[in-house]
Amino acid sequence: MQMKKSLSKKERLKSRKQIDKLFKEGLRLNVPLLRAFYVVRPFSVSERSVRLQFGVGASSRTFKRAVDRNRIKRLGREAWRLQKEPFFLQLEELNKALDVFIIYTGKELPDYQQMYASVAEVIKKIGGKLK
RNA sequence: GCUACCGGUUGGGUUAUCGCUCCGUUUUGCGGGGAGGAAAGUCUGGACAGCGCAGGGCAAUGCACCGGUGAAGAGCCGGGUAUCGGGUUCCGGGUCAAAAACCCGGGAUUCGAUAACAGAAAGUGCCACAGAAAAUUACAGCCCCGGGUCUUGCCCGGGGUGAUGGUGAAAACGUGAGGUAAGAGCUCACGACUAUGCCUGGCAACAGGCAUAGGGGGUAAACCUUGCAUGCUGAAAUGCCACGUAUACCAUCGGCUGAAGGCGGCUCGCCUGAGCCCCGGCUUUUCGGCCGGGGUCCGAUGGAGGGUAGGCAGAUUGAUCCGCCGGGUAACCGGCAGGACAGAUAAAUGAUAACCAUUCACCGAAAGGUGGAAACAGAAUCCGGCUUACAGACCGGUAGCAAGU
């Protein structure tokens, strides 16, 4: 596929139903600063499902101001966008689809470097478990 | 000039690479738009939508000097009044031998700030402690009368008094004179205040003047009274489409008698019999019997329950903003031509790098170099306001300090 570094609407988790299901049935994974929920689905071309869907969020309990929550989500999306490519290839090989949702669990506003490193770790761990 | 405080305006820019969202065109490229002055708090006023609605009253809530403005308002503008602060000037007093200066008090005028600014003379309540008394009150004191006692005096009883005393946040108009047994707005003069009437100025609030009457503590962000305003709900409103489920149950109404005797409106309640009808199996020559399964109403509206959690409309161009001209003290209004104006929905507006502005620290004689800092904060139906948060820069005002004229 082209545009390997993009992250359009289709590749983001948008449906409330799907996200609720993910929290309820998905597997959980903790790394410093982040908590990830993920679930592996069988992939079929006929129904227009997407191989890899992603979402990110932060608790409004710990981050009261909307500016800070927006900032965390933007940094999270950016880090995911730049690092998801090898992941995608692995899924294609296995013919599976994957949903991932990341929640920021730190208490203070992160900078880009921290976020990038944490997301990299999440991808590494999930990638290991897929095998 | 510096520092502090207050008010107002503004709320960094350019480029490259990789992305996000909407629109357009074409087709997988290109072009264009993409957070705020507060988007915030949700304190207010509307628009819009659904439901409700004969008329009147009560209740509840909100507002409260006057005029203007506006769709409306607890907004804004102008004016009035009150309080506070400053300046100028005048008068009186104190300090001093005297003047100046300084301090205190008052008047006039001017500048600025603040005000939930109707009513305490409709009624009710409250005013701790202290004090005689906190609003029809007498503790001490003062004065009068009667009685007791030998008189001054003292004691007992009755009465008058709001001047004296100390208390308190607050003590029953102020000053002077008359008056009295002692006293008191008890009376009088002047002054202050309140109410009413008239005159003058003003659209009005109100101000000034004259006359008459009055003696009344405070508190309405205590209850309350008066006047005015307000139907309720709130985009999760509301309309449509798709998906999906159960009319099992209750109420009202209509149709309808059927494969079945009638009613209750559909399996045991009654007449009358644990009934009747259909299908299948077994048995029987048939009638019949036994076993198993199914049926014994349909529809509309509302309630209640269950299901769905997707899409479209609402929904982004409007009481809009910028510019010029005109009117108005101003808020604001009118006219003109051109331009500008996001639309997401687990929710776009971002990341990295460089440079230029702003500013701080250090190095340097300078040019310059090195390293930092940059606030408050993120649209969610849309507007008008209010309130709160805010780095730096610029403008204005006030106060202090330093220097000069």
Add this chain to the structure above:
RNA sequence: CGGGACGUAGCGCAGCCCGGUAGCGCACUUGCAUGGGGUGCAAGGGGUCGCUAGUUCGAAUCUAGUCGUCCCGA
């Protein structure tokens, strides 16, 4: 997006309506009782009443603004 409640001692709460003394239980400190501890008894300390203004002579209480915590509505 729209409603509502609560901030008082280390902890859990009362007082607020209708203004004047801040109180209760547990905990803490000291003493008594016991050989010691627990239990019990007696005494004591500890408070910007979330914060900032206003009304009032006077505010935990009334009013306004503000900060924080929690809850409810598909």
